[in-house]
Amino acid sequence: MEDDPVTHLPTDVRAALRVFAFYLGNGTLDVDLLEGIDYRAHLFEFGSDLEMVFAIFANVLEVDDRGQTLNDGDAQYRAAQWIRERCDPGYQVEPPFEVWETELHGP
Template sequence: MAHLPTDVRAALRFFAFYLGNGTLDLELLDGIDYRARLLESGSDLEMVFAIFTNVLEVDDQGQTVNDGDAQYRAAQWIRRRCDPDYQVEPPFEPWETELHGP
């Protein structure tokens, strides 16, 4: 069985670190302590990871090509959940928020 490419594993690790550390996209989420909110409901945390992994692109060599974009889209979703006046631009496409699995 093949494993995720090292670059993908690193992107996931850094994303989880920034998310848990409260430092995900400091500019967009400045002053918003989103961590407690994400833990109130597992579905919020689930959606953050779904958006990150749905947006993340990997090239033929297993290298991530847009991990910053994937982090930003996840951060936009967090900002919208914490700040109802925030408008996500561009709006999320259905594939970005799709939950996969059983």
């Protein structure tokens, strides 16, 4: 039997993206790491920064063979680290981002 072609993102992935977008837009993405930093104005003023936040989240997010997300908290944290680095020049991302984490895909 052949695998069915994927026509939609798995429900768990869609839910992870929705929750991530909610926290991001609400200003509550990783409140410990981003406490006191109002990053929303910065992200929404410069579209490429918002693009990178979603790219990092999507690149880090892992999904099992059933479509269940395995690390949405880690993906949120890595995106939050990038935001913190952009808004706080004194912040050092640990571990540093790898190329695959910040790769932009598509057109």
